[in-house]
Amino acid sequence: MGLRYDPRAIQDLRDIRSYLVAHAADRAAEKIRRHLQTRANRLRTRPFMGIASEHPSIRILPPTQYPYRIYYAIRDEEVVILHIRHTARRLPGDLL
Numbered sequence: 001m002g003l004r005y006d007p008r009a010i011q012d013l014r015d016i017r018s019y020l021v022a023h024a025a026d027r028a029a030e031k032i033r034r035h036l037q038t039r040a041n042r043l044r045t046r047p048f049m050g051i052a053s054e055h056p057s058i059r060i061l062p063p064t065q066y067p068y069r070i071y072y073a074i075r076d077e078e079v080v081i082l083h084i085r086h087t088a089r090r091l092p093g094d095l096l
Helices: 007-023 026-042
Strands: 002-005 058-061 068-075 078-086
Touching: 002 007, 002 026, 007 026, 007 078, 026 068, 026 078
Parallel strands: 002 078
Antiparallel strands: 058 068, 068 078
């Protein structure tokens, strides 16, 4: 199955990195980026491993090591990463 990042998710990754570089360190930012990328890549072979959300077409990959949720949809033969959000933030209301 293919994997694609929505432009919003790409911006989320940039924002996460910028925040971590400013408040932690480059090394921490890189560790978290790699972790999120590994989790997203795992969806290629296990697209239904996330939990269903209130919206029927959106699934959520809950956090493991770091407090970030990955919101995604399965469209045709592709997993689309829609949004990546820190768990301390309110749930997004506009994922579509």
